[in-house]
Structures are given as structure tokens and as C-alpha cells.
Amino acid sequence: MNVAVALLLIVLYCSGAMTAVVPACEIPGDVVEETHILLRDLGAPFPARCLPYNANVTFPRAALANETQCRRALRNLRRTLQGSEKVFEDNEAPQGDGEVAWNPRKLEDFQNLQNRVVQEAECLSSAGARSYPEFSSYFGNVSALVQQQESTACGWSMLRRDVLWVLKNSLQKHHSCFRW
Ligand SMILES: *[C@@H]1O[C@H](CO)[C@@H](O)[C@H](O)[C@H]1NC(C)=O
Ligand SMILES: *[C@@H]1O[C@H](CO)[C@@H](O)[C@H](O)[C@H]1NC(C)=O
Numbered sequence: 001m002n003v004a005v006a007l008l009l010i011v012l013y014c015s016g017a018m019t020a021v022v023p024a025c026e027i028p029g030d031v032v033e034e035t036h037i038l039l040r041d042l043g044a045p046f047p048a049r050c051l052p053y054n055a056n057v058t059f060p061r062a063a064l065a066n067e068t069q070c071r072r073a074l075r076n077l078r079r080t081l082q083g084s085e086k087v088f089e090d091n092e093a094p095q096g097d098g099e100v101a102w103n104p105r106k107l108e109d110f111q112n113l114q115n116r117v118v119q120e121a122e123c124l125s126s127a128g129a130r131s132y133p134e135f136s137s138y139f140g141n142v143s144a145l146v147q148q149q150e151s152t153a154c155g156w157s158m159l160r161r162d163v164l165w166v167l168k169n170s171l172q173k174h175h176s177c178f179r180w
């Protein structure tokens with residue numbers, strides 16, 4: 001390697017231009033896209049009457065919106081889907097009445113793909129990763145809403161809205177982090 005090339009690499013590296021390189025651990029973008037579409041088309045939009053619950057349950061958006069590193073962004077995407085998966089596992093999924101009249105077929109397909117993304121991203125769950133206590137706080141609060149009869153519909157609606165945002169944000173802001 002000649003000196004000019006070596007210098008160019010050093011300059012690129014130091015300017016951060018190389019941090020956008022796709023990580024060794026690859027997540028298929030088309031699967032994430034399909035997961036997003038299924039969740040989006042699952043049912044009616046977010047019910048306005050659930051808005052007051054925003055005061056009690058706030059998704060840690062900054063952990064994704066302001067993340068510049070692929071690895072960290074994808075890790076937070078995985079964290080979100082894993083937390084969501086747990087809420088589905090621990091609670092009876094919406095049965096298709098009232099505000100959460102979700103298409104059962106789409107719901108099942110969504111859950112399968114959600115699990116697939118979590119599995120594909122397993123390689124990102126390394127020890128020593130920065131922990132976000134906001135995530136456990138968020139999922140604890142959402143679960144609490146889902147578990148109380150009067151707020152069940154709002155709890156599920158919030159979970160869907162927030163996971164939808166995470167998928168969309170990841171695809172838009174971290175598009176190059178996925179394998180296409
Ligand atoms: C939000 O939390 C506060 C205090 O924990 C509680 O009094 C209030 O009823 C909750 N609001 C909703 C909409 O659940
Ligand atoms: C969860 O609820 C607690 C108690 O109402 C509140 O202090 C905390 O900010 C909430 N956390 C999130 C992430 O919404």
C-alpha cells in the first residue's frame with residue numbers, strides 16, 4: 001500500500017466516514033420492512049382516547065433517533081422487538097374486538113417475523129453493551145397498562161404505535177445498517 005492510500009484511509013477513518021460500514025452481524029432489511037408493513041396494516045390507527053396515557057408511558061426515542069452507530073442502533077432495535085415479544089408472550093394477545101380488532105393472520109405473521117429479527121440480531125447482544133434502563137421502565141409500564149382491564153386496549157395500541165415508530169425510524173435513519 002502506498003503512502004497516499006494509507007493517508008487517505010487514516011483521514012477517512014478519523015473523519016468518521018468509515019463508521020457507516022455495514023456491521024459484521026447482518027440483519028436482512030427486507031424482513032424488517034415486511035415486519036413494519038404487517039404491524040402497520042394490523043388494524044385501526046391509534047385511538048385518540050388513549051392519548052392521556054402518553055403521560056405515563058414514554059418510549060425512549062432518543063436511544064434510536066439520536067444513535068449514529070449502526071451497532072448501537074441495531075442493538076436498540078433488537079431490544080425493542082425483544083421487549084415487545086415478551087409482552088406478547090406474557091399476555092393474551094388482542095382477540096379482535098373493539099379498538100384492537102387486529103387481523104389475526106397478520107398478527108401471527110408479524111410475531112413470527114418479529115421473532116426472526118430478534119434471532120438474526122442475536123449476535124448483537126454482546127456483554128458490556130450500554131444498558132438503557134429506560135427500556136425496562138417502558139416495557140414495565142406498557143405491561144402494566146395491558147394487564148389492567150380498563151387500559152388493555154390502550155396498552156396494546158401504544159405498544160403497536162411505538163414498535164411501529166422504531167421499525168420505521170430504523171429503516172429510514174439506519175437504512176445502510178441492514179443487509180439489502
Ligand atoms: C398516570 O400515573 C399517575 C401516577 O402514577 C396516575 O395517578 C394516573 O392515573 C395515570 N394516568 C393514566 C392515564 O393512567
Ligand atoms: C413508568 O412509570 C413511572 C411511574 O409512573 C414513571 O416514573 C416513569 O417515567 C415511566 N417510564 C417510562 C419509560 O414511561
Ligand SMILES: *[C@@H]1O[C@H](CO)[C@@H](O)[C@H](O)[C@H]1NC(C)=O
Binds near residue numbers: 061062065066
Ligand atoms: C436528539 O437530540 C437533539 C439534540 O440533542 C434533541 O433536540 C432531540 O430532541 C433528540 N431527539 C429525540 C427523539 O430525543
